[in-house]
Amino acid sequence: MHEMSLAQGILDLVEQSAQREQFTRVQELRLEVGALAGVEISALQFALDTMSQSGILHGAQIVIDTPPAQAWCMQCSQTVEITERGQACPKCNGYQIQATTGTELRVVDMVVID
Numbered sequence: 001m002h003e004m005s006l007a008q009g010i011l012d013l014v015e016q017s018a019q020r021e022q023f024t025r026v027q028e029l030r031l032e033v034g035a036l037a038g039v040e041i042s043a044l045q046f047a048l049d050t051m052s053q054s055g056i057l058h059g060a061q062i063v064i065d066t067p068p069a070q071a072w073c074m075q076c077s078q079t080v081e082i083t084e085r086g087q088a089c090p091k092c093n094g095y096q097i098q099a100t101t102g103t104e105l106r107v108v109d110m111v112v113i114d
């Protein structure tokens with residue numbers, strides 16, 4: 001499952017910063033998953049919940065934000081917001097749009113316990 005390996009990647013990242021910054025537990029982990037990242041949020045949440053049963057994420061509250069993606073519409077000559085890949089421009093209904101953000105998955109905030 002794609003989301004399981006993403007969750008593993010996030011866990012690796014958290015463990016690396018734990019080593020670097022000398023903390024042992026995470027209280028809260030906030031992630032941002034772009035609307036075009038192709039990630040199923042419920043599956044990712046499930047995978048992270050499974051991983052937080054033990055280890056560094058034990059008991060951590062995991063919050064996943066899904067901000068809308070931004071795209072450039074060539075017809076409107078402006079940036080518009082879209083929520084899924086292949087969507088038409090919400091302003092002119094055209095398809096000449098190019099996604100500029102929304103494909104990323106990142107850790108935005110982490111509250112740690114020493």
Ligand SMILES: [Zn+2]
Pocket residue numbers: 073074075076077080089090091092093094
């Ligand atoms: Zn448009």
